[in-house]
Amino acid sequence: MKAKDTLLYLDGVSVSFDGFRAINNLSLVLQAGEMRAVIGPNGAGKTTMMDIITGKTRPDTGDVYFKGEIDLTRHDEAEIALLGIGRKFQKPTVFESHTVEDNLMLALAGPRSAFSALFHRQSADEAERIDDILHTIRLHTKRDWLAANLSHGQKQWLEIGMLLAQDPKLLLVDEPVAGMTDAETAETAKLLREIAKTRSVLVVEHDMHFVRELDVKVTCLHEGSVLAEGSLDYVSNDQRVIEVYLGR
Amino acid sequence: MITQWFFTHVDRRGAIVIALLVALACLVPLSNLLLPPTSALHVPTYLVSLIGKYLTYALLAVALDLVWGFCGILSLGHGAFFALGGYAMGMYLMRQIGPRGVYADPVLPDFMVFLNWKELPWFWHGFNHFWFAALMVVLVPGILAFGFGWLAFRSRVTGVYLSIITQALTYALLLAFFRNDMGFGGNNGLTDFKDILGFNIQADSTRSMLFAATALFLALAVFVTSFIVRSKLGKVLVGVRDAESRMRFLGYRVDRYKLFVWTVSAMMAGIAGALYVPQVGIINPSEFEPANSIEAVIWVAVGGRGTIIGPILGAVLVNFGKTYFTAAFPEIWLFALGALFILVTLFLPKGILGLYGTWETKRKDRIARKRSEPGSPATERATPIAEPQAAE
Ligand SMILES: Nc1ncnc2c1ncn2[C@@H]1O[C@H](COP(=O)(O)OP(=O)(O)OP(=O)(O)O)[C@@H](O)[C@H]1O
Ligand SMILES: [Mg+2]
Numbered sequence: 119m120k121a122k123d124t125l126l127y128l129d130g131v132s133v134s135f136d137g138f139r140a141i142n143n144l145s146l147v148l149q150a151g152e153m154r155a156v157i158g159p160n161g162a163g164k165t166t167m168m169d170i171i172t173g174k175t176r177p178d179t180g181d182v183y184f185k186g187e188i189d190l191t192r193h194d195e196a197e198i199a200l201l202g203i204g205r206k207f208q209k210p211t212v213f214e215s216h217t218v219e220d221n222l223m224l225a226l227a228g229p230r231s232a233f234s235a236l237f238h239r240q241s242a243d244e245a246e247r248i249d250d251i252l253h254t255i256r257l258h259t260k261r262d263w264l265a266a267n268l269s270h271g272q273k274q275w276l277e278i279g280m281l282l283a284q285d286p287k288l289l290l291v292d293e294p295v296a297g298m299t300d301a302e303t304a305e306t307a308k309l310l311r312e313i314a315k316t317r318s319v320l321v322v323e324h325d326m327h328f329v330r331e332l333d334v335k336v337t338c339l340h341e342g343s344v345l346a347e348g349s350l351d352y353v354s355n356d357q358r359v360i361e362v363y364l365g366r
Numbered sequence: 367m368i369t370q371w372f373f374t375h376v377d378r379r380g381a382i383v384i385a386l387l388v389a390l391a392c393l394v395p396l397s398n399l400l401l402p403p404t405s406a407l408h409v410p411t412y413l414v415s416l417i418g419k420y421l422t423y424a425l426l427a428v429a430l431d432l433v434w435g436f437c438g439i440l441s442l443g444h445g446a447f448f449a450l451g452g453y454a455m456g457m458y459l460m461r462q463i464g465p466r467g468v469y470a471d472p473v474l475p476d477f478m479v480f481l482n483w484k485e486l487p488w489f490w491h492g493f494n495h496f497w498f499a500a501l502m503v504v505l506v507p508g509i510l511a512f513g514f515g516w517l518a519f520r521s522r523v524t525g526v527y528l529s530i531i532t533q534a535l536t537y538a539l540l541l542a543f544f545r546n547d548m549g550f551g552g553n554n555g556l557t558d559f560k561d562i563l564g565f566n567i568q569a570d571s572t573r574s575m576l577f578a579a580t581a582l583f584l585a586l587a588v589f590v591t592s593f594i595v596r597s598k599l600g601k602v603l604v605g606v607r608d609a610e611s612r613m614r615f616l617g618y619r620v621d622r623y624k625l626f627v628w629t630v631s632a633m634m635a636g637i638a639g640a641l642y643v644p645q646v647g648i649i650n651p652s653e654f655e656p657a658n659s660i661e662a663v664i665w666v667a668v669g670g671r672g673t674i675i676g677p678i679l680g681a682v683l684v685n686f687g688k689t690y691f692t693a694a695f696p697e698i699w700l701f702a703l704g705a706l707f708i709l710v711t712l713f714l715p716k717g718i719l720g721l722y723g724t725w726e727t728k729r730k731d732r733i734a735r736k737r738s739e740p741g742s743p744a745t746e747r748a749t750p751i752a753e754p755q756a757a758e
Contacts (some may be wrong), residue, residue: 172615174611194614195611195614195615196614196617196618196619196620197617199614199615199616199617200617204615205615207612211609211611211612212609212612213601213604213605213608213609213612214608214609215604215608216601216604216605220601223598223601224598224601224602224605224613224616225616230617230618230619231619231622232599232602232619232622232623232626235597235598235599235602235623236594236597236598236599237597238597238598238599280616284616284617
């Protein structure tokens with residue numbers, strides 16, 4: 119397959135840590151507008167794959183292309199974020215000593231230079247964007263709260279809200295429903311499906327109910343490479359997937 | 367117009383402290399110069415200089431707090447920037463001595479004559495002008511900090527490693543300035559100053575004016591720091607302190623933000639040093655002593671980091687204690703300082719001002735609870751600046 123006409127293109131990617139192959143000849147393609155769920159046992163390399171896409175980890179070998187032509191291995195985290203790839207961490211990471219509103223303000227797409235930040239004044243347009251997102255992530259009544267005081271699930275949502283504020287073309291979402299109640303999980307699935315109407319999304323998750331609700335193509339990783347790919351039913355009936363992951 | 371602009375960039379506490387400092391800058395000189403020594407309100411000259419010295423320490427503490435409290439960069443070498451600013455001022459004061467030195471050389475300072483030097487080294491040129499020296503007071507620490515920070519932040523040196531290399535920086539400068547052939551007076555440093563801007567440096571009026579200048583510069587530093595930390599840039603800095611990689615994945619070039627505050631902070635420390643030297647009358651290499659930089663960290667920790675005002679309080683209180691202890695029980699001062707640091711770290715992680723903050727939060731909490739149902743959001747968001755967390 120060619121990188122052209124794809125949004126995200128990984129081919130033959132490998133990376134080792136002290137001789138241990140965390141990612142092993144991994145290939146994965148995401149089309150523009152597509153949402154994909156990635157599953158796989160602990161240590162399969164799901165988070166490491168996101169590290170590679172976002173410039174945190176450099177692959178030893180292999181190609182990583184964004185929008186068919188941008189070689190992501192040549193850019194650092196900040197550049198990749200500005201190219202339009204947003205990321206939610208596995209452990210929810212928000213700015214605890216800032217208010218919910220300030221968290222979104224910092225994430226909002228716009229100039230990123232120190233000089234512009236020193237003299238930045240919030241415009242009406244920005245205030246409106248923040249309002250919209252606060253409603254989307256259902257935190258509008260808590261806009262003045264310090265993020266530290268949010269519940270675990272609310273932090274997850276705030277982080278998704280920050281992703282939205284960045285206005286990326288591709289969202290990488292690592293275990294968004296960990297620690298959420300069933301009701302919150304269902305809400306999150308709805309939210310992600312909503313987001314996926316206008317952007318591409320790559321979701322890593324262990325929660326099979328959640329993956330089923332997403333109702334998208336599934337990729338199962340194991341030992342750093344793709345074990346199976348297809349609809350959830352297809353993948354979850356694969357003998358090897360049952361063996362290494364679902365059956366345990 | 368201007369008042370409105372002022373109040374959008376400073377909170378109430380900052381405004382009060384700025385007003386207090388401006389009042390001090392006016393009242394202390396008036397009292398010292400106009401009231402008779404018998405008056406109860408007369409501030410004797412030795413006290414003017416002593417408090418003036420404390421305020422230069424406070425300025426250093428504010429500078430340190432800007433990088434440590436708000437951006438999580440623990441510098442154990444800020445004394446180096448302070449001392450460099452001090453040396454720049456000292457060089458100006460040396461050249462003002464002119465032919466009044468012991469060897470009466472019209473150009474060369476005494477120590478150069480003593481070393482048998484025939485002409486002024488190139489880097490001493492220009493220091494006969496006050497404006498040039500004043501420029502160097504901020505430029506030399508600023509450029510050093512910029513170069514150092516450019517290398518360190520770009521290669522992502524953080525945490526303990528960064529602290530250690532800042533300590534190494536000040537130690538290296540200590541060794542360099544000890545050498546006679548460096549041309550900064552070696553071991554003895556620069557001293558025997560006669561006058562500044564044409565005024566006798568020993569005169570009561572000059573000492574009062576130096577005090578006033580220090581108080582005003584400290585007020586300015588409080589304003590500049592407030593301006594920075596209340597801007598979006600300040601919020602980015604706190605974000606870097608709490609979750610540096612999150613900030614990067616949002617597209618911010620963390621290294622440039624760090625470089626900016628680091629350089630601003632070094633310049634502030636340089637100004638503090640420049641105000642310190644004429645008030646104490648000497649600058650020598652011991653100002654580069656690593657222990658000095660560590661003491662400054664203690665002032666900030668005691669006062670409350672990340673609070674702007676706390677470090678001023680910490681610097682003044684700890685140095686008051688130091689003056690008292692070193693006179694009364696010289697041998698236990700270091701132990702007292704160590705004990706203080708341990709106690710504060712264990713029991714007052716947010717410093718004295720943090721204690722006040724906690725108390726205020728509790729009070730507001732009680733009021734809010736009386737007014738609304740228990741557990742309303744108002745009870746949970748009273749602290750404006752949460753405690754700094756360890757960087758990842
Ligand atoms: N920076 C690193 N240094 C050394 N080893 C690493 C590093 N990052 C990841 N690994 C290793 O690579 C393997 C893959 O880790 P990764 O975090 O990608 O797994 P994962 O699929 O996200 O698992 P989980 O479901 O538990 O989140 C693990 O064995 C991990 O210990
Ligand atoms: Mg993971």
